[in-house]
Structure formats: C-alpha cells, structure tokens
Amino acid sequence: MSTTTTSPAIRVSGVTKHFGSTVALRDVDLTVSRGEVVVLLGLSGSGKSTLLRHIDGLERPTEGTVEVLEVQVPKLKATELRRLRGRVAMIFQQFELVPSLTVLENVLTGALAQLRGPRLGLWAYPRSFRQQALVHLDRVGLLEKAYQRADQLSGGQQQRVAIARALMQAPEILLADEPVASLDPESSDQVMRLIREIAADDGLTVVCSLHQVDLALGWGDRIVGLRHGEVVLNTPALGLSKEQVMEIYGRVATTTTELTAIEAELGIAELTGARRDGASAGADGGQR
Numbered sequence: 001m002s003t004t005t006t007s008p009a010i011r012v013s014g015v016t017k018h019f020g021s022t023v024a025l026r027d028v029d030l031t032v033s034r035g036e037v038v039v040l041l042g043l044s045g046s047g048k049s050t051l052l053r054h055i056d057g058l059e060r061p062t063e064g065t066v067e068v069l070e071v072q073v074p075k076l077k078a079t080e081l082r083r084l085r086g087r088v089a090m091i092f093q094q095f096e097l098v099p100s101l102t103v104l105e106n107v108l109t110g111a112l113a114q115l116r117g118p119r120l121g122l123w124a125y126p127r128s129f130r131q132q133a134l135v136h137l138d139r140v141g142l143l144e145k146a147y148q149r150a151d152q153l154s155g156g157q158q159q160r161v162a163i164a165r166a167l168m169q170a171p172e173i174l175l176a177d178e179p180v181a182s183l184d185p186e187s188s189d190q191v192m193r194l195i196r197e198i199a200a201d202d203g204l205t206v207v208c209s210l211h212q213v214d215l216a217l218g219w220g221d222r223i224v225g226l227r228h229g230e231v232v233l234n235t236p237a238l239g240l241s242k243e244q245v246m247e248i249y250g251r252v253a254t255t256t257t258e259l260t261a262i263e264a265e266l267g268i269a270e271l272t273g274a275r276r277d278g279a280s281a282g283a284d285g286g287q288r
C-alpha cells in the first residue's frame with residue numbers, strides 16, 4: 001500500500017500573540033492544504049503580517065502551535081529555522097531589493113542560503129545559479145532588465161524581481177505580505193496574476209495578505225478574514241460576494257466615518273445607503 005502525504009502545508013492552532021498590552025492575534029486557527037492559494041483579508045492592524053510572520057518563524061506565539069511542512073516552527077533552533085526558511089519564501093509590500101545591485105544580482109541573493117560564505121558580484125555565483133536566475137527572470141517577463149540597477153525599475157517590475165528572487169529558493173510555500181499595496185491597479189493585477197500562474201505551475205502553497213476585497217475575490221481559492229486579530233471569515237472564494245465580505249467588516253463600524261474608512265481601505269465604493277444609514281443610527285448599524 002502506498003502512502004501519500006496528506007498533512008497540510010500549514011497548521012496554525014489556537015495562536016494568540018501579545019505585544020505588551022496589544023493582542024495582535026487571538027486564538028487563531030488556520031489550516032492550509034498543499035497547493036492551496038489562500039488570501040488573508042483584513043484592515044490595517046487586523047493581524048495579517050503578524051500571522052504571516054508566525055508561519056515564517058519570525059515571531060513566536062504567546063499561546064498555541066504553528067506547524068509548517070510538518071515542522072513545529074516555534075520549537076526550531078536557528079539552524080533548523082534557516083533550513084525551513086529555504087522551503088518558505090516571502091515577498092513584501094516594499095519589495096526589499098538592494099537598489100544599487102543589478103536585477104540579476106538581486107535575484108541571485110535568493111540562493112544565498114544554498115551557498116557557503118558571502119557572494120560579492122555576479123561572478124561569485126556558480127554558473128548554474130546564474131543560468132537559473134535568468135530562467136526565473138524570463139518567467140516573470142524581465143529577462144531584458146537583468147543587467148539594470150534594481151532602482152531603475154518601476155514598482156511592479158521590482159515586485160516581479162522579488163518574485164524571481166523567491167523562486168531561486170525553489171520554495172514549497174510562498175508567503176506574500178500585501179504584495180501589491182504600493183502598486184497601481186494595472187501593475188497589481190499583473191503581479192497577482194503572475195503569482196497565481198506560478199503557484200499553479202509549480203504546485204506552490206500560497207498565503208497572501210491583501211486589504212482589497214475586489215482583488216481577493218477574483219484570486220484565491222479561499223478567503224480568511226481577520227478582524228482585531230480574530231478569524232471572522234474562512235470560506236471558499238468561489239461564490240463569495242462583496243456584500244458578504246462587507247457585512248463582516250461593516251459590523252465593526254459604529255459611525256459613518258468609520259464605515260467610510262473601511263470602505264476606502266477595502267477598495268469598495270458602493271456600500272449601500274441603507275447600511276450607511278444604519279451605521280449613522282449607532283446601535284442599530286453598529287456592533288451586533
């Protein structure tokens with residue numbers, strides 16, 4: 001009888017995280033299957049980055065457990081954590097490229113964990129790595145930019161370089177923390193499509209935080225909504241409507257100003273008048 005791996009890629013159980021008196025996560029459960037693409041949706045401060053940082057072992061939970069690729073993350077020693085991070089790549093809102101280096105060198109830095117010692121300059125990397133980096137640049141559509149300085153590229157292009165750098169790790173999981181928050185709508189769309197394509201082609205597990213409902217609905221397999229550090233929504237993206245998502249976020253708003261702020265942050269400009277009136281009315285449209 002053959003055995004197949006059925007364990008999830010990520011299993012977060014009962015995670016609570018305190019930063020002093022701030023409760024950033026409250027009893028969070030999240031299970032992500034291998035190959036699944038999950039969106040973490042939430043307003044600023046809802047705990048999205050903190051949750052991603054727990055999955056990557058950058059934070060330890062105050063309570064609860066985090067298992068990634070069958071490894072208990074908070075228990076890992078530094079060397080074991082480094083090994084796990086080789087299997088989990090992360091991209092960020094601000095791209096985190098080295099501006100003065102060429103695009104190709106930036107991509108190559110994604111392989112540093114696989115090499116011993118520092119690497120200064122392109123020729124310090126083995127030829128096979130340079131070839132691999134060029135393949136990844138081709139995949140993200142930036143082969144012709146390989147020898148330009150990273151800071152000469154547009155925001156969208158820089159995020160695509162960051163994706164190519166992540167691919168150098170040959171990761172099993174890709175974590176993306178608000179990857180398009182600094183980009184215009186067209187570049188956002190391009191970057192999100194690229195991540196989705198790569199995830200499908202490589203069987204990558206993806207957890208991506210976003211705050212725009214429109215992007216989230218058209219993109220992930222499943223949407224997990226966070227509010228004040230708690231999971232308030234965990235459902236397949238297919239068939240989920242904007243109104244359902246808004247309803248969840250609308251419940252926290254007690255005033256029209258608050259509702260307008262939520263609307264703006266979630267990228268929704270069409271909250272109903274009735275909902276708005278309800279919010280203005282205070283208790284009726286506020287916390288239920």
Ligand SMILES: Nc1ncnc2c1ncn2[C@@H]1O[C@H](COP(=O)(O)OP(=O)(O)OP(=O)(O)O)[C@@H](O)[C@H]1O
Pocket residue numbers: 019022023024042043044045046047048049050051178
């Ligand atoms: N290192 C830290 N020290 C103290 N408080 C923190 C720290 N990291 C996060 N927090 C707090 O925890 C809460 C959740 O923050 P987090 O950054 O996870 O939210 P977020 O949903 O990712 O928001 P944003 O989209 O603005 O980054 C916030 O109240 C934040 O101020």
